[in-house]
Amino acid sequence: MGKVFRFGDDVNTDEIIPGRYNVTTDPKALAEHCFFEVRPDFSKTVKAGDFIVAGENFGCGSSREHAPIAIKASGVKAVIAKSFARIFYRNCINIGLPIMISEELYSLVQDGEEIEVKLKEGTIKILKTGKEIKSKGFPDFIIKIIDAGGIVNFLKNHDIGELEDGI
Amino acid sequence: MGTVAEEIFSRKLSRNVSAGEIVLVDIDVTMSHDNTTPLAIKALRNTGKPLYDKNRIVVIFDHVQPPASVESATLQKEVLEFIKKEGIKNFFREGICHQVLVEKGFVLPGRVIIGGDSHTCTYGALGAFGTGVGSTDIGVSYATGKNWFRVPETFYFDVKGSFDKGVYPKDLILKIIGEVGARGATYKACEFGGETIENMAIGDRLTLTNMAIEMGGKTGLIKTDKITENFLKSRGYPYTEIVPKDPNYEKIFEFDVDDLTPQLAVSPKVDNVYPVEKYEGTEVDEVFIGTCTNGRIEDLEIAARMFKGKKLSPLLKTIIVPASNEVYFEAMNRGYIKIFMDAGAMVCNPGCGPCIGRHQGVLAPGDRALTTMNRNFIGRMGSDKGEIIIASPATAAATALTGKITDPREVV
Known part of the structure; x- marks a missing residue:
């Protein structure tokens, strides 16, 4: 169970973490500046297990991995959006920040409301109304990466060619 | 296939x-x-x-x-x-x-x-x-x-x-x-x-x-x-x-580009695109010509042609960053760097320049920049209270000459 931080469409990586704060690779330091300009209270109020819910094209803009790292280090359990920008989507899967795609959720929850998410099952429950939603699934080879906790962990124990078995 | x-x-x-x-x-x-x-x-x-x-x-x-x-x-x-x-x-x-x-x-x-x-x-x-x-x-x-x-x-x-x-x-x-x-x-x-x-x-x-x-x-x-x-x-x-x-x-x-006119992408999204006429006369604080989009010799040539023999106001930050050393050398050989400096522009070393918002011309709160960049997101060039407008090198150069957003067709 966690609180929803709700954002709009086209949230870009400069908003998630402005370029001038990419002067470190320390996740905690990046988390301190997460959404620093567009939502200055974010890093102070977000708690482990909370969620980001957004509209279309979340994470557009630069390829900086500092953006998903900052979100993950903030304690966010999952980002649930109508759609994701391509590089951001890859980055989240690679670093093990859970993402879910749901067209439906965005219009059903408000900022600050609570939801319960089961990542494996891909279900999202809105506590206020009790409504349960199913998110869109991932292809098999992406599930392999997610199950390993990211691509780096996958490569620790596997050859990259093994991904192809799921292709 | x-x-x-x-x-x-x-x-x-x-x-x-x-x-x-x-x-x-x-x-x-x-x-x-x-x-x-x-x-x-x-x-x-x-x-x-x-x-x-x-x-x-x-x-x-x-x-x-x-x-x-x-x-x-x-x-x-x-x-x-x-x-x-x-x-x-x-x-x-x-x-x-x-x-x-x-x-x-x-x-x-x-x-x-x-x-x-x-x-x-x-x-x-x-x-x-x-x-x-x-x-x-x-x-x-x-x-x-x-x-x-x-x-x-x-x-x-x-x-x-x-x-x-x-x-x-x-x-x-x-x-x-x-x-x-x-x-x-x-x-x-x-x-x-x-x-x-x-x-x-x-x-x-x-x-x-x-x-x-x-x-x-x-x-x-x-x-x-x-x-x-x-x-x-x-x-x-x-x-x-x-x-x-x-x-x-x-x-x-x-x-069809036959009827195309100079375009601007105004803050804070790249798809906020309008003909230059809509913002003509708007004052700017910085003009930046450079980046992986428009920092090549063809782009500097446009600016050099327009700046030749002119003086830019020192009240305006005019920054030019050639995309590479090769471009810089070529611009030197063709006399463009001299033209830029004679006009009063600042020529910085090749690289991303102010497009990353960390050096060579960051924006103060309230600053408005007209640039040849590819992004105009909030805070990209420095202060989140700054404003970025994207245009062609010609529109950027014409704007540097007047300090106000200018249709390059009136200058060339």
Whole structure:
């Protein structure tokens, strides 16, 4: 169970973490500046297990991995959006920040409301109304990466060619 | 068979590949810069695997070059240690990664290139498949020499007509993005073709493919032709023909540049595109000409022609950053640098310049910049209370002359 931080469409990586704060690779330091300009209270109020819910094209803009790292280090359990920008989507899967795609959720929850998410099952429950939603699934080879906790962990124990078995 | 994207992947895998397939391919070039290499090294180390092939790696220092803070100097020092330890030969600090990779012959038709920078989509101007990825993907290629892709569907942009005086390819790509929208081409390969593109020089083609990401595109592509061949051969690089064969495009967009006018993308989104007339006369505090979009010799030529013998107001920050040392040398030889400095512009060393918001012309709260960049997001150039407007080099130069947004057709 966690609180929803709700954002709009086209949230870009400069908003998630402005370029001038990419002067470190320390996740905690990046988390301190997460959404620093567009939502200055974010890093102070977000708690482990909370969620980001957004509209279309979340994470557009630069390829900086500092953006998903900052979100993950903030304690966010999952980002649930109508759609994701391509590089951001890859980055989240690679670093093990859970993402879910749901067209439906965005219009059903408000900022600050609570939801319960089961990542494996891909279900999202809105506590206020009790409504349960199913998110869109991932292809098999992406599930392999997610199950390993990211691509780096996958490569620790596997050859990259093994991904192809799921292709 | 198929689109330019399908052709490249089919050649790579020696079988027919279609959009929608997920493929694992050898990466010809893995590029990253001072901002994205530190995390890539971390990812490589965490896999526990050695570097797969150091000769297919290129590292460029361009984002904050030379380092402007203790923090960036420290990160760059880490990268330098990696480069020395691993014996990486392809390390450069002589301009923006996308320009340097083209100049040094790493970008060749048919190659698959990944870059730890979203504007890696630029390389399609030479018939290569370039796409931006995050640092972990760079680390994956460091460790394995491979990476996975979903072969994208293609949007085809069929462009005809010729540009009016004062109107440039940058105005065309802004117009396209304004119509398609910031997420209108998400995940798609954006292939540009038609008579206008067939007559376009490589420098201008690079401006188009560079901005494919600004409509969500996975890459920008242009089929190779005589212009590509001449460009590569004049530099002593090999040429391979990459052209579509019976392509099946998901969508075709038609544009006619005969009636195109200078365009602006106003803060804070790249698809907020309007004709320059709408904002004519608006005062600006900074004009910046440069970047991987418009920092090439063709772009500096436009500015030099307009600045020749003129004086710019010192109240305005006019900043010019050649995209690479090669461009800088050429601009010197042609006398452009003297023209810029005589006019009172500040010429900085090649690199990303103020586009990254960390040096060489950051914005104060309330500052308004007219730039040749590719992004106008809030806070990108410094203060989040600053405003960024994107335009062609001609509109930028005309604006520098007056301190107010100016239609370049009134100047040229």
